Each structure stands twice: as structure tokens, then as C-alpha cells.
Amino acid sequence: MAMLGKLFKPRWQHRDAEVRAQAVATLDPRQDQETLSKLARDDDSARVRAAAVSALLDLHLLDRLIEADADAGVRDAASDRFVALLAGTVDGAPAVETRLRLIQHTGNARVLLHVARHSPDQACREVALAAIDDPESLYRLALEGADAALRLAAAERLEDATLLRQLGREGRDKKVVRVARDRVKALQARDAEARRHEEQLDALIDALDQLAQHSADPLFEGRLQQLEQRWQALAEHADDARSARVASALAQCHAHRREQQEAVARQEALESAAHERRAALDTLRSLYRDLSAETWDQQLGELRSAVATQERRWQAAGELLEADDESDLMFHSRLSEWRRLIALAEAALDAEDDEQRRELAEQWPAEVAAPSTLAAARPPETPERKEAATPERTPRQAPARTGADSEHRGLVVALRRELQQGNLKHANRLWHKAEAVLAEQNDPWLLQQLERLTPRREELRDWHAFAAQPKKEQLCERMEALAETDMDAEERASAVQALHEEWRALMSSDQDQDQALWDRFKAASDRAYEPCRAHFAKLDAQREENLRRREALCRQLADFIAAQDWQNADWQAVWEIRRQAPQEWKSHAPVRFTDARDVQKRFSALLSEIDERLEEAWRQAEQPRQALLERAAALAESVAADQGEQAVDVRGAAREAQALQKQWRAAPWLPPARHRPFQKRFRRTMDAIFAARQADTEQKQAQRAEAAEQAQTVLERAAQQTARPLPEQDGATLAALAEELQAVDGASLGRGLQQQLQRLQEQLRTLRKDLPRWQRWQAARDRVSGAPSGEERAEDRALAAALEALAGVDSPEHAREERMAWQLERLPKAMKSSGFTPLEEALALVDERPVGTPLDSDLASRMTIALTALEPRP
Secondary structure (H helix, E strand, C coil): CHHHHHHCCCHHHCCCHHHHHHHHCCCCCCCCHHHHHHHHHHCCCHHHHHHHHCCCCCHHHHHHHHHHCCCHHHHHHHHHHHHHHHHCCCCCCCCHHHHHHHHHHCCCHHHHHHHHHHCCCHHHHHHHHHHCCCHHHHHHHHHHCCCHHHHHHHHHHCCCHHHHHHHHHHCCCHHHHHHHHHHHHHHHHHHHHHHHHHHHHHHHHHHHHHHHCCCCCCCHHHHHHHHHHHHHHHHHHCCHHHHHHHHHHHHHHHHHHHHHHHHHHHHHHHHHHHHHHHHHHHHHHHHHHCCCHHHHHHCHHHHHHHHHHHHHHHHHHHCCCCCCHHHHHHHHHHHHHHHHHHHHHHHHHHCCCHHHHHHHHHHCCCCCCCCHHHHHHCCCCCHHHHHHHCCCCCCCCCCCCCCCCCCCHHHHHHHHHHHHHCCHHHHHHHHHHHHHHHHHCCCHHHHHHHHHHHHHHHHHHHHHHHHHHHHHHHHHHHHHHHHCCCCCHHHHHHHHHHHHHHHHHHCCCCHHHHHHHHHHHHHHHHHHHHHHHHHHHHHHHHHHHHHHHHHHHHHHHHHHHHHCCHHHCCHHHHHHHHHHHHHHHHHCCCCCHHHHHHHHHHHHHHHHHHHHHHHHHHHHHHHHHHHHHHHHHHHHHHHHHHCCCCCCCHHHHHHHHHHHHHHHHCCCCCCHHHHHHHHHHHHHHHHHHHHHHHHHHHHHHHHHHHHHHHHHHHHHHHHHHHHCCHHHCCHHHHHHHHHHHHHCCHHHCCHHHHHHHHHHHHHHHHHHHHHHHHHHHHHHHHHHHCCCECCCCHHHHHHHHHHHHHHCCCCCHHHHHHHHHHHHHCHHHHHHCCCCCHHHHHHHHHHHCCCCCCECHHHHHHHHHHHHHCCCCC
16 A cells, blocks of 8 residues: 555655656645645755745745745746735635735835736836835836826836936826926926925025124124014925025024023113112212201101111122222221211110210211210310311312412312321321422421311221221231141232232222231232243243244234245135134233234234235136126026027027036136135026026927927828728828928937838839829729620730730730730730830720720620739839
8 A cells, every 4th residue: 555655645745846846736725725735845956845835825935935935936937926925816816904014014116117017907006106116117118008097196106207308208108298397397496496495595694604703793683683583484385405504593592592691681781880879879878967865866767777778779789790999998988987976876876864865965076067065065165176067169169378379289188188088098198208209398378288188187097997997807818727728829910910900999099007917918929920920921922932932823923924925926825824824823821911912913914914815816806707607697697588589599698608607617716705606696696507508408308309309290190091902002092191291390300210200101102103004004904894794806806815915914825826826926026115014005905995895794804804914012
């Protein structure tokens, strides 16, 4: 039994691969899928696997074999089978719904193209077409699709301008050609719009860059808002690079705007602080002027609150604005005086007996209205007190006195004013000046005035010492602590400088009074500053080195300017040097300002000289560009003006534009910032000219395509007509076709159509030449066949024999002598005549027989057979 099993096992299990492959072809794809799957997966022979794959219905298995089979032939066979099943072009293909789902999920361009071209199901073709993005595939479908709807749909999805132009020339459907041409125009319009947006974006970016490079001014906000509005309108058309550049420029502009706003806010805060300081000081003065006994008696609390409020206003303003020495000393002098008066007034309210009130009254300033309790306790006025209490009058109101016309009267007036206002520092300077005057010359009046003002000065000195002494001691302690602190040299120097500024704010211009504390402060300052000396010595050396380098840079620039041949200069190199010189100058920093002042002036002068040279060169370089722009603009205007009339040589204009481009490239060099506006205008003008040439080319191509289409129609009609036999030809039709073919422009046709045109013209000439002869032959045969029956005549026997001899057909036995006689007698004569042909001679013999003469039926039959043999062929 085992042996029988081996003998009768299936042929697809045979040892010979050839036999197995042949057996696969006999398997039923529907019933033997398991066997085919096994062979496709496991058979050793690639040929057998390929044969099995070609009958599979399992798309998943086919997909795995496409990816995994080792043999390229098997993979190709599996791919072909997969595509055929998916397209539904073979038996056993999946249902339409399944194939639609699979088509929607595949991204294989080859599969999609095959399905779109070959699937019998319209739905599958449409889904496959919708998934195709490859321009070449869409072009092939638009040109060679199975049906007009598919070709039209493919043309509508095609985006490649080159392929669309080619489709407009080679498309087989008028709708497809029209759609292709319309889409080319739409793409051109879209490209033009995109170029316009790019130019607008480039202009916007340039404007933003320029705005970002300038500090904010009053017009900054308005310009920025305008540019932001333009960006909002153009943002959707910008690519990533342009968006990034706009974002960067906008960030810089917003930073400038914030800086401007912060600067304005700072300035407003400083102005407000200054106003608060002035208001606080003015309020203290106003309250001082308006004092009366009733004010002290009834509004002491309000006065105390008002003075405290002005102090807080002054301190709050001091957090934003540092007061100058004079105003700060003036305010605190007024404040100290107010505190003293308020303290005296409060003590007066608490006084228990007249003795305490008298003591307080003696301390009360004579020029200030006192509370009623102190006014009653004041001692009687002496002339000296009365004089002290009398308000100072202006120089014009002062009574005449000894020495009133002294040359130093102005000095005394200024001194008195400063003392009254509490400006001890300025008053001390004027006092020392007055003492110097007294040391040089005797002026009793000046001496008398100083003696009168001495109490007020001493009072201010006491108050200043009282207020400044603790602060100066604190400054000494802070400077001594700073000397022991470890910090950066720059920071230490700044701290020492700050403490010195605070000390100067407390000085009274009376060095004798401050000398002890000043010596202590100065010694601590020297110790604190000592670690900074090495640092600043090194910094000074660096400044000197930077100064030398700047001087060397100036010498190099001067040598460069002197050695330059400005008539033949390399302006790009000069511009590069001019652009890099300030950068190198800045790199040689820091320098000491006082030392570098002259070098800075020289450097600026050298740059100005180079700028003048560059400006002159650039003006000269702009002239040929401007001239070229004007020529290009005139050329573009002529093209635009004449294009509608078709009177302008667009291609000639394009050639002239190309020549202008060469001249443009050869124009003298300009820096990018000055070249860019010219370049943009020139490019726009060139684009307009070349766009006109492109439009003209496309129009001519469309005209040629239309002419070719019309010519194709004429050629098809001519081909159909020439294919007809001569009996179906008509002379008028042939003549009209010949005229139409003659009118066809061969230059608009391809090489193949030109050859077809020549061939059809030759065929028409032959037909028109053969048709009259054939018509004569037809008329002769009709005369013979249509002649009435009659008796046999000798002339007719001779005519029948002659026709048979000319046609080369056999004659009856009884007519051979007549035929031989005609051949010997008549044929040589006929052959000697010009234009002899058997047909022409036969037609001439038939024409000689009288029309309507009866003819024997046997002779008529012989004549008809002979004439039929002579029928002319094209």
C-alpha cells in the first residue's frame, strides 16, 4: 500500500520542480487555496512558488511574500497578483467593499496607479485616484485613464505646472486640455500672488529690522502698530524662517517700547519726586510765614501733623530722587527749626510758672510770632531786640546809613539771604569771602553787618553740627568697617566713592569744624582704597594699551586712505574696512576718556573721509542702475501696453531684458542696503517681462495645440476618404480635402503627423489623377453593358478581339484570327502614339463605337470581361 501511495501521490508533490510547476497550473484557485498557500510559502523552487503565488487569493499572505521571499521573481509575481486582486481584474478578487477598504489604507503608489488605470469598478478607481499624490502618476492617468471622468478628475488634481502644460498639448479630451490650461493659469496666478506676498514679507522684515535697530521715539509706537497690523495680514503666507525673523524683530521692538515706557515712567517719577520736594519745602516756608499767636494757641496739633507730613513727603521723594546738598540742607534746616519751635510751644503749654515761661520766651526767635503765653512773658523790647525783630527789607527799602553805598553791599545782601534761608554751606563761603575783604581793607560797615549776622550763623552752625555730627561719625565707622571687608575692587571703589559723596553732602564749608572727623574719615578711606590701587593700576595699563591700539588703528586707516587709488578702488573692500573699523575700535576698550578725546576726533574724521569717498562712489554706481531700471521699466511698459494688440515682439523684449540682466550684473558694486531696493525693483520689472514672454509662449502653444487638433481632424477625414475605393470617390470632395490639407500648418504638427500629412497629400493627388480615368472606364463599361441587344457585326467582333488583346484576357477560338490581325495591324500604330496605355487605347476604341448601336450579347459579355480586367487601380 505504501508503494501505491507513492505511485499515486499528487503531481504538485513530484520531485521534479518542472512537473510541480505544471501541476500548479491545474489547481483550482478557489478549492485548492490551502495547497497553493503551502507551495507559495514552502516550496524549494522559486519557479513553483511564483506559479503558486500567481493563483493565490490571500492578500495577507501575498503581502508577507512581497516582503519576505528571498527570490525577486517570486516577490514580483506576488506584487503583480496583489495588485490584480486589489484592482479586481482577476477571478476570485475580494468584494468591492473589501477592496475599497484596502485601497484606502494602502500608500503604495504603484498599487494605486494600477488600480486607478485598470480596475473595472468606478468606485475603486475614484478612491485610488483620491489617494495618489505623485504628479507623474496623475499625469499618466489624465492622459491615459480608462474613462473620460477619470482623466478629468486626475487633471483637476494635478499641481505640477510643467506636466499641466504638457497635458494641455497632448491631452486626448477637450475638457482635460481646457482644465489643464486653466490650472496652469491658476498656478501662475498663485505663484505670482506668492511672490507678491514674499516681497511684502521681505519689505515688512526690512522695516521691522530697521525699527528694531533704532531706539524708541514718540513715533515708535505708531510705526510698530502699523507693522504689526501688516504682519497679521501676511502671517499665514510666511514660512518658518520669515516667521522666526519677524518674531525676533518684534521682540526687539517690544523690548525698545518697554524701555521707552520704563524711561517715561522713571522720568515721570523723578519729576513727581522733584515736585514733592519743592512742595514740601514750600509748605514749610508758607506755614512759617503765616504763623500767628492764634495758630500756636489753637492749631498746634495741626502744625505738628503738617510738619510731619512734609517730612514724610521729603523722605518718600528721596527714595526716587537724590536731593542736592543745598536743597537737602535747606529743608532739614527748616525742619529742625520747626521742631524746635514746636518743642518750645509744647513746653510753654506745660509751663507751671511765669519763670519757666520767661525762659522759654527768651529762647523764642524774635522774628517769629510766639504763642500768647510766651508773648505775655517776653521782657520789654530794647532797641537791639527791636532792630533784630524788624524784618529785613530789600536793598531799595534799606534806610540810609554810614557805608550803605559800600562796594560790598551786594555781598552782605547775599550773605543775609543765605542765612535767612538756612543755607549754611553757601553762607560760610560768602562769610569767608567777607573776612578776606576785611583782611585786605578797612570797611566798618561790612564789619558791623558781619557782627549783626554772627548770631544767626552760629545758630545755623550749631544746628548743622547737631544734625551732621552723628552722621559723620557713622560715616567714619562705615568707612573703617569697609577697610576690613573683603570685596571686589570695583565694588570696593564704588563703596568708597559713595561714602565720600555722603560726606560731602554733610560738609558746611567750615573745615575747622569738621577737621578732626575728616582726618579720621580720610585715614579710613585711604586704608579702604589701598586694595584698589593695584587693580586700577592694571586697568590704567590696559587703558593705555587700548589707547595705543586705537592710535595704531588710526594710523592704519590714514595709510590706507593715502595709499588708495580712489579712481580705481575696490569699493567692496573699502566698504568692508569701513564696516569693520568701528567694530575693531570698540574692541579696544576701555580707554580713559580725557586721553582718548583727540584720538576719537581723528578716528571720526578718518571715517568721515572714507564715508565721503564711499558716498560719491555709490552715487556714481547708482547712476547706471537707475538708467538700467528706466530702460527696463520702459521695456515692461511697452510689453504691457502692446500685449493686447499683439503688436510687440515679446520674445525680442525678453532677449533685450536678458541683455539688461547681463549689464545689471556688470554694474559697479553697491553695499547690500543700497543695492537691495534697486534689485527688488529690477527683479519685479524682469519678472513682468518674462511673465509676458511666458504668457505669449503659452498662448502660442495653445494656438499650436488648437491648430494641431484641427489638423488632426482634417487628417483623420482625409485618411478616411483616401481609404475608400475609387468607385466611392467624389471629385469635389477630393478637391476640398486637398485645399484643407494645403491650408494645414505643418510646423504646428509633430514629425509623425507631418509625415502623415505628406502621405495623405500624395494619396489625394493620385486619387484626383486616377478618378477621371476611372470615371471614363466606368462610362465605357456602362455603354457596353447597357447597349441594346442586336445581331453580331464585324466591327463589334474586331472591337471585342482588340479589347481582349489590350486587357490580356483569352479570346474564344473562333476569334483568335481577328485578334491576331488587330495585333499585327492596329496595335503597332497605337503604340507609336504619345501617352499610349492599354486602358487609354481601349477607352478610345469604345468611344469610337456609336452610342445606342445594338450589340450582340456574347460580344457584349466579352467586352465587359475585357474592360473589367482593365479597371484602373489607385
